[in-house]
Amino acid sequence: MGVVIRKMKVEDLVDVKGVDLLAWTDLMERSYGLKAKLAPRTDESILSYLHSDPEGAFVAYDEFAGAIGSCFSHVWGRTGWVGPLSVLPSYQARGLGKELLKRSLQYLEDQGCVDIGLETMPENATNLGMYLKVGLRPEGLVLVLGKKLERLELEEEPSDGVTVERLSESSVQPHIMSQVKRISSAVRLGLDYSKEVELAQEYSFGDTIVATSKGKVVGFCVVHTVARRTNMPVASVKALVIDPASKADALPPLVSSAELLAADAKVPEMSIAMPAISRRAVDIAFSRGYSVLQTFERLMYIGSSGMSDRLVNLSSWSG
Numbered sequence: 001m002g003v004v005i006r007k008m009k010v011e012d013l014v015d016v017k018g019v020d021l022l023a024w025t026d027l028m029e030r031s032y033g034l035k036a037k038l039a040p041r042t043d044e045s046i047l048s049y050l051h052s053d054p055e056g057a058f059v060a061y062d063e064f065a066g067a068i069g070s071c072f073s074h075v076w077g078r079t080g081w082v083g084p085l086s087v088l089p090s091y092q093a094r095g096l097g098k099e100l101l102k103r104s105l106q107y108l109e110d111q112g113c114v115d116i117g118l119e120t121m122p123e124n125a126t127n128l129g130m131y132l133k134v135g136l137r138p139e140g141l142v143l144v145l146g147k148k149l150e151r152l153e154l155e156e157e158p159s160d161g162v163t164v165e166r167l168s169e170s171s172v173q174p175h176i177m178s179q180v181k182r183i184s185s186a187v188r189l190g191l192d193y194s195k196e197v198e199l200a201q202e203y204s205f206g207d208t209i210v211a212t213s214k215g216k217v218v219g220f221c222v223v224h225t226v227a228r229r230t231n232m233p234v235a236s237v238k239a240l241v242i243d244p245a246s247k248a249d250a251l252p253p254l255v256s257s258a259e260l261l262a263a264d265a266k267v268p269e270m271s272i273a274m275p276a277i278s279r280r281a282v283d284i285a286f287s288r289g290y291s292v293l294q295t296f297e298r299l300m301y302i303g304s305s306g307m308s309d310r311l312v313n314l315s316s317w318s319g
C-alpha cells in the first residue's frame with residue numbers, strides 16, 4: 001500500500017493534530033531558532049478547517065506510520081484557498097507536500113473556483129520555492145495586526161447613522177445571510193463568505209457582527225473567539241467586508257464591536273489580517289493601537305483575490 005492520500009475523517013483529528021504539531025515545531029526551530037514548545041492546535045481550530053470543506057480535507061497515510069501529512073481546502077463561492085498544509089519532518093522533501101497541495105488545488109478547481117490561492121510566510125524559502133514550482137504567483141502582502149484587549153478601555157465606536165448587532169441576537173437572520181452573499185460578491189465577483197458565517201454560528205466558533213445604515217446591511221465581520229492553539233487565546237477576524245456602494249463609515253464600528261465580542265468571551269487578544277494595500281483599514285487599526293505581528297504573502301494559482309486599496313475585503317487565508 002505504501003503512502004496513500006485520502007479524504008480526512010473526524011476520527012483523524014488526533015493524528016492530524018500530531019502531524020501539525022511536529023511539522024510546525026520543526027519549522028519554528030529550523031527557520032526561526034525558536035526553542036519554546038509550540039502548543040497543539042485546539043480541536044475547534046482543526047474542526048473549523050475540516051467542517052468548512054470536509055470533501056476537500058486530505059490526509060497522507062503511511063501503512064506503517066499512520067498519518068504523515070494533512071491539507072485543507074476552503075471554498076468561498078468561486079474563491080478557494082488551501083491551508084494549513086503540513087508534512088511530518090521525517091517525510092519532508094520527498095514530494096508529499098506538493099502532492100497534497102495539488103490534490104487541494106484540483107479539488108478547488110472541480111468545485112468551480114476561479115480565484116484560487118493561499119498564504120505563506122514570505123521569509124520561508126522552502127514554502128515559497130514549493131509554491132512557485134507548483135505554479136502559484138505572488139499577489140501581495142497580508143499583514144496580521146494584533147492588540148491586547150483591556151475590557152475597561154473598550155467601548156462601542158460612536159458612528160454617524162451606523163448601527164451594529166450580533167447575528168446570534170438578530171431576528172432577521174435569513175435576510176442577513178442574503179446580504180452577506182450580496183456584499184461578498186460586490187467586493188469580488190462570485191466570492192461568498194456565508195459559509196463562514198454559518199460555521200461560526202453552528203459550531204460556536206464565534207459570531208458575526210452586522211452593520212446597518214438607513215435600514216440596509218452595509219457590512220459584516222465574522223469573528224472567531226476560539227483559540228487556534230491551546231496556549232494562544234487570541235480572537236481573530238475571519239472576514240470583514242464593507243459594501244462598496246455604501247457611503248456609511250462602517251469600518252470603525254465593526255472593529256470596535258468585534259473587540260467587544262472577544263472581550264465578552266474573555267479572550268485577551270485580537271488579531272485581524274488585512275492586505276497591506278488596504279491603507280484605510282491599516283490606518284484605522286494603527287489608530288486603535290494595533291501593531292504588525294506577522295506578515296504573509298498571498299499567492300494565486302489562478303485568478304486573483306482582488307486586493308485593492310479602494311475595497312474593504314479583509315480575510316485570513318492562512319491556517
Ligand SMILES: CC(C)(COP(=O)(O)OP(=O)(O)OC[C@H]1O[C@@H](n2cnc3c(N)ncnc32)[C@H](O)[C@@H]1OP(=O)(O)O)[C@@H](O)C(=O)NCCC(=O)NCCS
Pocket residue numbers: 023024027083084085086087088091092093094095096097098099119120121125126127128129130131133
Ligand atoms: C511546507 C511543507 C508542507 C513541504 O512539504 P514537503 O513534503 O517537504 O514538500 P515537497 O517535497 O513536496 O516539495 C518541496 C519543493 O520545494 C522545493 N524547494 C525547497 N526549498 C526550496 C528553495 N529554497 N528554493 C526553491 N525550491 C525549493 C523543492 O525543490 C521541492 O520541489 P521539487 O520536488 O519540484 O524539487 C513542509 O515543509 C512542512 O510541513 N512545513 C511546516 C509547515 C508549513 O510551513 N506549512 C506550509 C505553510 S503555508
